[in-house]
Amino acid sequence: MxxxxxxxxxxxxxxxxxxxxxxxxxxxxxxxxxxxxxxxxxxxxxxxxxxxxxxxxxxxxxxxxxxxxxxxxxxxxxxxxxxxxxxxxxxxxxxxxxxxxxxxxxxxxxxxxxxxxxxxxxxxxxxxxxxxxxxxxxxxxxxxxxxxxxxxxxxxxxxxxxxxxxxxxxxxxxxxxxxxxxxxxxxxxxxxxxxxxxxxSGLFDGYYQSYVDEAWSKYANTDLKVDTQAQWGVVTGRVSSNGLLTFPNVGTFAKPSAIDIFSCSTGPFGNYPAETREQMGAIGARLAAALNRTTLVSNPDQPDAIKNGANNYYKTNxxxxxxxxxxxxxxxxxxxxxxxxxxxxxxxxxxxxxxxxxxxxxxxxxxxxxxxxxxxxxxxxxxxxxxxxxxxxxxxxxxxxxxxxxxxxxxxxxxxxx
Structure with a gap:
């Protein structure tokens, strides 16, 4: 105080x-x-x-x-x-x-x-x-x-x-x-x-679909590393055969819609399991940021790097x-x-x-x-x-x-x- x-x-x-x-x-x-x-x-x-x-x-x-x-x-x-x-x-x-x-x-x-x-x-x-x-x-x-x-x-x-x-x-x-x-x-x-x-309610329906599809396709074969910037450190996820972006022993993320990405709190970014809620929240925040900025496909290490004040945010549609x-x-x-x-x-x-x-x-x-x-x-x-x-x-x-x-x-x- x-x-x-x-x-x-x-x-x-x-x-x-x-x-x-x-x-x-x-x-x-x-x-x-x-x-x-x-x-x-x-x-x-x-x-x-x-x-x-x-x-x-x-x-x-x-x-x-x-x-x-x-x-x-x-x-x-x-x-x-x-x-x-x-x-x-x-x-x-x-x-x-x-x-x-x-x-x-x-x-x-x-x-x-x-x-x-x-x-x-x-x-x-x-x-x-x-x-x-x-x-x-x-x-x-x-x-x-x-x-x-x-x-x-x-x-x-x-x-x-x-x-x-x-x-x-x-x-x-x-x-x-x-x-x-x-x-x-x-x-x-x-x-x-x-x-x-x-x-x-129909505004931007399907807007992010192509980008999300591209990201999920990439991380079916490539590790996605997310720095939680908390006690869990860097966690690694991949898209499993069930189509879910999976972080072992933590939780999964289904493909988000445009409204999920813009709100950062609905769909896969909400209702996390109680036992891993805080860790999933830390991962979800960084995924949502990467999707809003469209850096998720270009960089498998999130949050996306910023060098000397410059970033790669909002560069692609x-x-x-x-x-x-x-x-x-x-x-x-x-x-x-x-x-x-x-x-x-x-x-x-x-x-x-x-x-x-x-x-x-x-x-x-x-x-x-x-x-x-x-x-x-x-x-x-x-x-x-x-x-x-x-x-x-x-x-x-x-x-x-x-x-x-x-x-x-x-x-x-x-x-x-x-």
């Missing part, structure tokens, strides 16, 4: 003077009671259980950030599962159910009153579910040292949407369907393939183009684009994959919404970067983009615990 409170500076670099923040989490000093930071930026509001579902909050917890270029500093206690929400040109609506249960804004429920609003959140962000507003981090400790996660450029969402549409057109697939437009016809958000399938594009557009290529995007080889060089800011004695966390002033562009700025056109050339080598704030909570060692 570190400081009982932490200051968070919320900076508005959007073009709007109407930007609100909401801070939510579980107060670990009050039996993990769900709490909202009030609009004064320092007091907590603990919702009470209503008698009927979908009741409004008793307090307005919208924290106004002020005009572009201004900063609002708030003070939070030790929160678990903390989130900071941002919305531009409007306010968000949270509801209460008996319990109390908190009904948070949704990007997958088209009937949600917040669905058409321009909002995003960071988990103290994470692009596992969607991309919307640019959000960046800077953590300063009590000694004055700083760590920075740059986030997206100002026009990052438009870049991502343009590349998703072009990738879908170039290969005749569904990537462009991940783009959600607002009532004004402008890009509102880009959904991850996992979230996109909530609205269309099919691949997780959402993750590839988000990595490429992000200014420093760091943060989560799929659930196991923090999987990296031991001893990997270059910036950390997870985009984690870590310090045992934090003084100030600055969260900027709207992108850098005069925002520069990421590595895919022209919107013309596609993969799988047959020429085998791809000179951009973005760092893998893994959970930039999803782990900040844990990184702040109890001040913000996730």
């Amino acid at each position: 570190t400081n009982p409170t932490t200051q968070i500076a919320l900076k508005n670099t959007t073009s709007s003077s109407t930007v609100y923040a909401y801070v939510t989490g579980l107060d670990i000093n009050k039996n993990n009671t769900y709490a909202f930071l009030q609009s004064d930026g320092k007091s907590l509001y603990y919702p009470e259980s209503p008698s009927q579902p979908l009741q409004p909050l008793a307090m307005d917890c919208a924290i106004p950030l002020g005009a572009p270029g201004t900063t609002k500093t708030v003070t939070i206690p030790q929160l678990a599962g903390g989130r900071i929400w941002f919305v531009v040109d409007n306010k968000l609506t949270f509801f209460l159910n008996p319990g109390p249960g908190i009904v948070e804004p949704s990007v997958t429920n088209t009937d949600d009153v917040n669905y058409k609003l321009n909002w995003a959140f960071c988990e103290f962000t994470c692009y596992v579910d969607f991309v919307a507003l640019p959000i960046a981090l800077e953590l300063r400790n009590t000694a004055g040292a700083t760590q920075v996660v740059q986030g997206l450029p100002t026009n990052g969402l438009d870049q991502i949407c343009a590349q998703l549409v072009q990738q879908g057109a170039s290969e005749g697939s569904n990537w462009g369907q991940l783009v959600v437009k607002g009532p004004d016809g402008k890009n509102l958000r880009a959904m991850s393939p996992n979230s996109g399938r909530i609205g269309d 099919p691949t997780n183009h959402y993750a590839r594009i988000v990595h490429g557009v992000n200014l420093d290529g760091r943060g989560y684009a799929f659930p196991y995007d923090d999987v990296v080889p031991s001893g990997a060089t270059g910036p950390d994959q997870a985009g984690t800011v870590f310090d045992g004695s934090p003084e100030l966390l600055t969260v900027t919404v709207g992108g850098p002033n005069g925002g520069s562009v990421g590595s895919g700025g022209d919107g013309k970067d596609t993969v799988g056109d047959g020429d085998g050339e791809d000179d951009d080598t973005p760092f893998d983009f893994a959970a930039w704030l999803k782990k900040v909570v844990a990184a702040l060692k109890g001040v913000l615990c996730h």
Whole structure:
């Protein structure tokens, strides 16, 4: 446990003077009671259980950030599962159910009153579910040292949407369907393939089949070695005559579908046997990462090697183009684009994959919404970067983009615990 409170500076670099923040989490000093930071930026509001579902909050917890270029500093206690929400040109609506249960804004429920609003959140962000507003981090400790996660450029969402549409057109697939437009016809958000399938369960059906077939065929005759990066060390598997990727005395993996690969938690990546659950989870995380990045066929040693910060991720089709594009557009290529995007080889060089800011004695966390002033562009700025056109050339080598704030909570060692 570190400081009982932490200051968070919320900076508005959007073009709007109407930007609100909401801070939510579980107060670990009050039996993990769900709490909202009030609009004064320092007091907590603990919702009470209503008698009927979908009741409004008793307090307005919208924290106004002020005009572009201004900063609002708030003070939070030790929160678990903390989130900071941002919305531009409007306010968000949270509801209460008996319990109390908190009904948070949704990007997958088209009937949600917040669905058409321009909002995003960071988990103290994470692009596992969607991309919307640019959000960046800077953590300063009590000694004055700083760590920075740059986030997206100002026009990052438009870049991502343009590349998703072009990738879908170039290969005749569904990537462009991940783009959600607002009532004004402008890009509102880009959904991850996992979230996109909530609205269309058939999205990407069969997308990874050819690659999975190729991998299973290869490892019927070749050893696949997976470094669990835990007490089990390197384990070796092969595809058995029954068609299952088998790790002796540990467990087996059937061929995953696209949704299994994008979610990293269904099909063969879920319901592990109790006696080997943790070891299977470690293996499954590395297999899921290799499949999302399409390195499983090319490298029988996983996690895939990273040399001097360069990697071989997303080089062939099919691949997780959402993750590839988000990595490429992000200014420093760091943060989560799929659930196991923090999987990296031991001893990997270059910036950390997870985009984690870590310090045992934090003084100030600055969260900027709207992108850098005069925002520069990421590595895919022209919107013309596609993969799988047959020429085998791809000179951009973005760092893998893994959970930039999803782990900040844990990184702040109890001040913000996730």
